[in-house]
Amino acid sequence: MHSFLTIGAVAIVLLIFPTLYRMIAGPSVFDRIIGGNMIGTKATVLLLFIGVLFNNVSMFVDISLAYALLNFIGTLAAAKYFQHRPSETTPDGGATDEEARP
Amino acid sequence: MINILTAVLITTGILVLAFGVIGILRLPDFYTRMHAAGKTDSLGAVLVAVGFALYNAQSLAFADLLVSVKILFIAVFIFVASPTATHAIMQTAIALGVEPWRKKEEGK
Numbered sequence: 001m002h003s004f005l006t007i008g009a010v011a012i013v014l015l016i017f018p019t020l021y022r023m024i025a026g027p028s029v030f031d032r033i034i035g036g037n038m039i040g041t042k043a044t045v046l047l048l049f050i051g052v053l054f055n056n057v058s059m060f061v062d063i064s065l066a067y068a069l070l071n072f073i074g075t076l077a078a079a080k081y082f083q084h085r086p087s088e089t090t091p092d093g094g095a096t097d098e099e100a101r102p
Numbered sequence: 103m104i105n106i107l108t109a110v111l112i113t114t115g116i117l118v119l120a121f122g123v124i125g126i127l128r129l130p131d132f133y134t135r136m137h138a139a140g141k142t143d144s145l146g147a148v149l150v151a152v153g154f155a156l157y158n159a160q161s162l163a164f165a166d167l168l169v170s171v172k173i174l175f176i177a178v179f180i181f182v183a184s185p186t187a188t189h190a191i192m193q194t195a196i197a198l199g200v201e202p203w204r205k206k207e208e209g210k
Contacts, residue, residue, distance in 0.1 A: 001105055001157075004112075011116050018123045022135075030132050030195050034139050037187055038126065041143045041180065042119065045150045048173065057158055058165065061172045068179055075187040083194040 002053065009049040016042050033078050040071030104160050111153030118146035131203035132195060140188035144181055151177035 016039055023035030044067050051060025125138025151173055159170040 001109075004109055008112055008116055012119070015116075015119055015123050018127050022126050028132055028200070030191055030200070031135060033191055034132075034136055034188070035126070037184075037191075038122065038139055038143055041147050041184065044176065044180065045115075045119075045147050048151065048154045048176075052154060052157065057154075057173075058169050061169055061176070065172065065176050065179070068176055068183070072179075072183040072187055076190050079187075079190040079194045083197055086198050 005049060005053055009046060009053065012042055012046045012049065029082060033075060033082075036078075037071065037075045040067065040074070044068045044071065104156055108153045108157040111156070112150050115146045115149030115153065118142050118149065122146065132200060133192070133202050136188060136192055140185060144184035147180045147184070148177045151180070 019035050019038045019042070023032050023039065026032050026035060044064050047060050047064040047067060048057075051057040051064070054060070119142060122138055122142030125142065126135050129135045129138055155170040155173040155177070158166055158173060160166075
């Protein structure tokens with residue numbers, strides 16, 4: 001069971017990298033926000049994996065819960081911030097992939 | 103028996119998360135990416151969390167059961183909070199007037 005959990009944790013870590021690509025390269029600021037939200041959810045799950053693998057679930061479950069709360073608050077704060085300051089978003093805020101390419 | 107159930111739940115959860123990542127890479131604009139990200143993220147994380155709650159409750163000791171209840175609370179919280187966050191970002195994008203993606207017309 002432990003080797004299965006290790007493979008699962010590595011799979012989650014590998015899934016973070018394409019999301020990070022969308023967070024860095026995403027054409028609009030909303031792509032970056034949703035990329036950060038997805039990475040936060042994956043980190044919440046990854047903390048559960050780490051807790052079971054290190055036989056210390058009772059500690060890591062609290063960290064995971066706090067991470068889920070902070071991720072939610074952070075996403076809401078970013079959404080509200082850009083709603084009140086539309087000028088802070090990029091000029092091509094809604095550009096599709098094709099249009100954003102030079 | 104519980105190990106098999108846990109393995110099935112966690113594998114399904116990771117697969118759903120992987121579909122979400124494929125969607126966020128492949129789809130053409132922000133709204134469609136949100137469509138992929140919002141749903142798969144909540145379902146995948148909830149499946150993995152429920153799998154861990156079952157795995158942890160195997161021993162039936164009181165402390166382990168409490169930890170399992172906490173993990174289930176994480177699952178419930180993600181199930182409520184992740185669609186709410188997606189909705190908030192979507193509302194911001196609509197308020198700022200981001201245009202949805204359409205198929206290109208024939209003449210262009």
